[in-house]
Amino acid sequence: MRGYDGDSRLGAAELGTDLGERATLVQFSSAFCAPCRATRRVLTDVAAMVPGVAHVEIDAEQHLALVRELEIDRTPTVLVLDAAGHVVRRAAGRPRRADVIAALGEAVGPA
Template sequence: MQPPRLTGVLVLVAVLAAATVLGWWRRRRDGRLRAVSPAAAAPHRAALAALGVRPGVVTLVQFSAPVCAPCRAARRVLEDVAGRVDGVALLEVGAEEHLDRARELDVWRTPTVLLVDGDGRIVRRAAGVPDRADLLAALTPLTAEARA
């Protein structure tokens, strides 16, 4: 009989550790609203206008796909937030139908939510289902600016 090989056990432990770290990192990052630099936000006005974003209106743009379960959850969150905050429009975009715009706006997965201010600039974005409280906090100053 041959003794068990320690190499296989070490490889298994390393793979499990790497998968755990990757899963933790992705879960921590998923759905988090990230600020977009003003320089990166400005060139996308034409693409957003082509999708239906109107000037002067704060808009939540969701890129989704028909078979995406998290997209349905994101839609519920966005509808709730848009219903609570006056002056916020909601625009759902099919990523497959608007693949060129999705690529132009650096959308690589669904759902992706873009928070667009009244000037047509992307100010925040989230990949995954965004947190309701984070969205409300991000929208408050934008809607105040749009009303002023």
């Protein structure tokens, strides 16, 4: 997962649900994306392991304006948001569990 140098901030209005208390894993998916299913399992598992972390899956085809705004060009794409909704990391393709956990450490900071 790479750092994100933009100043993007997402909230409940864009995501359709509340942010996690400590961090949010946002997954952009599409209907016929096999890696999206594997990514969903990884993110769901990691979110369950870390208190205050939410996993939100967004159908890229149903949210084209947001996809264009965030320059999402493939699925799955994962954004890691801090508690305020700032994008701190992003990755395209199926992420490794260890990379997601490391990115969450950056978003959450010290417990």
